[in-house]
Amino acid sequence: MDLDLARQAQDGDESAFAEIVRRYSPRVFSVASRFFRQRSLVEEAAQEVFLKAYTQLGSFEGRGSLEGWLTRIATNTCLNMVRSSKRRPESTVSDLTDDEQSWLDQHSVGDGGRSSVESSLVATDLADRLLSVLSPEDQQALLMIDGEDASIKEVAEATGWSESKVKVRAFRARKKVREAMEKLLGRKSKQLNSAAD
Amino acid sequence: MKDRHITEILDNASMAALSESELNEVRAHALECGPCRSAYEAARMSAVVLKSRAQTAIEPSPFFQTRVMAAIREQREVESVPAIFRLWNSAKVLVSSMALATVALGALSFALPEATPDDQSLSAYSAESVIMGQSADDQMTYEQVLSTIYEDDDDAR
Numbered sequence: 421m422d423l424d425l426a427r428q429a430q431d432g433d434e435s436a437f438a439e440i441v442r443r444y445s446p447r448v449f450s451v452a453s454r455f456f457r458q459r460s461l462v463e464e465a466a467q468e469v470f471l472k473a474y475t476q477l478g479s480f481e482g483r484g485s486l487e488g489w490l491t492r493i494a495t496n497t498c499l500n501m502v503r504s505s506k507r508r509p510e511s512t513v514s515d516l517t518d519d520e521q522s523w524l525d526q527h528s529v530g531d532g533g534r535s536s537v538e539s540s541l542v543a544t545d546l547a548d549r550l551l552s553v554l555s556p557e558d559q560q561a562l563l564m565i566d567g568e569d570a571s572i573k574e575v576a577e578a579t580g581w582s583e584s585k586v587k588v589r590a591f592r593a594r595k596k597v598r599e600a601m602e603k604l605l606g607r608k609s610k611q612l613n614s615a616a617d
Numbered sequence: 618m619k620d621r622h623i624t625e626i627l628d629n630a631s632m633a634a635l636s637e638s639e640l641n642e643v644r645a646h647a648l649e650c651g652p653c654r655s656a657y658e659a660a661r662m663s664a665v666v667l668k669s670r671a672q673t674a675i676e677p678s679p680f681f682q683t684r685v686m687a688a689i690r691e692q693r694e695v696e697s698v699p700a701i702f703r704l705w706n707s708a709k710v711l712v713s714s715m716a717l718a719t720v721a722l723g724a725l726s727f728a729l730p731e732a733t734p735d736d737q738s739l740s741a742y743s744a745e746s747v748i749m750g751q752s753a754d755d756q757m758t759y760e761q762v763l764s765t766i767y768e769d770d771d772d773a774r
Contacts, residue, residue, distance in 0.1 A: 434686065434689075434690075437686070437689065438682060438686055441681075441682045441685050441686070442682050445677040445681055445682065445685075446676065446677060449674060449675055449676060449677050450674040452675075453673060453674040453675045454671070457673065459675050459678075462675045463677075463678070463681065463684075466677065466681065466685075467681075467684065467685055467688060470685045470689075471685070471688060471689065471692060474689050474692075475692075524662065527662055527665055528658065528662065540669050540672070540673070543665065543666045543669035543670070544666070544669050544670050544673050546666045547666040547667055547669060547670030548670065550663060550666065550667075551670070562667065563667060563670065563671055565631055566631040566632075566633075566663075566664060566667045566668075567667040567668055567670055567671025567672075568671045569631070569633055569634075591628055591629060594627075594628045594631070594660075594663075595624075595628040597663050597667075598624075598627060598628065598656060598659045598660045598663055599659070601659035601660075601662050601663045601666075602655055602656065602658075602659040605655065605658060605659055605662070606655070
């Protein structure tokens with residue numbers, strides 16, 4: 421089915437490629453959203469992915485799924501875009517905002533806090549702070565495994581890395597993120613203590 | 618078992634992937650070990666924020682498919698033009714302006730007369746032209762004739 425669609429698109433059938441875009445753009449957007457939070461950047465990356473896919477349709481042999489093939493193109497395209505752009509400044513050690521501090525307070529007592537849109541935005545900001553200490557590749561591995569519950573094998577397939585490389589990246593990333601979070605929590609306790617004094 | 622630090626367990630797999638026995642071991646150790654307690658707390662919080670980050674996927678807009686197809690058509694049109702024409706399209710403004718400048722310079726150099734400085738008007742006459750080519754319209758004064766002849770003689774010596 422996927423292979424037929426790919427072949428038709430390769431033969432110049434525009435509606436076949438439009439169907440590929442319609443069917444798999446949510447998946448490509450989901451991959452690009454791991455790397456970028458701005459809609460404009462996500463759309464730019466997704467468009468680049470489909471343009472590449474269009475020119476490389478001949479290399480899709482139908483051994484795996486078209487979705488998997490597009491996921492791999494999306495991952496590599498986004499990694500290249502992140503590498504070629506300026507790295508974000510590492511902001512993990514900077515002071516916590518009031519929102520972030522109250523989010524950590526709510527979640528550190530173990531009640532899970534309120535799950536509102538605002539709360540998840542604060543959590544997402546905190547995650548970006550933590551992820552900024554990692555390389556784009558390590559971010560990718562950690563977000564897929566710890567964020568999306570993907571298996572080592574799935575990450576290896578999506579990225580083209582070996583499974584052992586994925587394991588090493590995930591281990592290293594998890595350790596760095598945990599240490600960065602410990603710093604934030606330590607800073608939070610210090611801020612609370614100094615406020616009490 | 619309780620004496621073993623738990624950071625390796627925490628870093629080795631996601632919190633969701635830890636087995637019940639591993640979690641029990643971690644919790645039991647964290648109760649008695651201060652550094653491991655903060656490590657466990659940080660790992661738990663990290664897992665929560667990473668889950669939240671992973672859920673913020675942006676949905677494609679309704680116009681995305683149209684935009685992609687338009688970009689593909691544009692790309693196809695560009696590729697259908699031979700490379701030499703593509704090169705010409707990108708360089709034609711520069712080449713045209715250079716050609717125009719060359720033509721303008723050429724026209725100016727032919728159209729404008731050559732400038733002759735005034736102080737050289739006397740020496741422009743040679744002795745021969747003075748003697749042989751004098752006409753009624755081109756009369757020189759007596760002093761001019763003499764100075765031209767003797768100037769040439771001085772140069773010859």
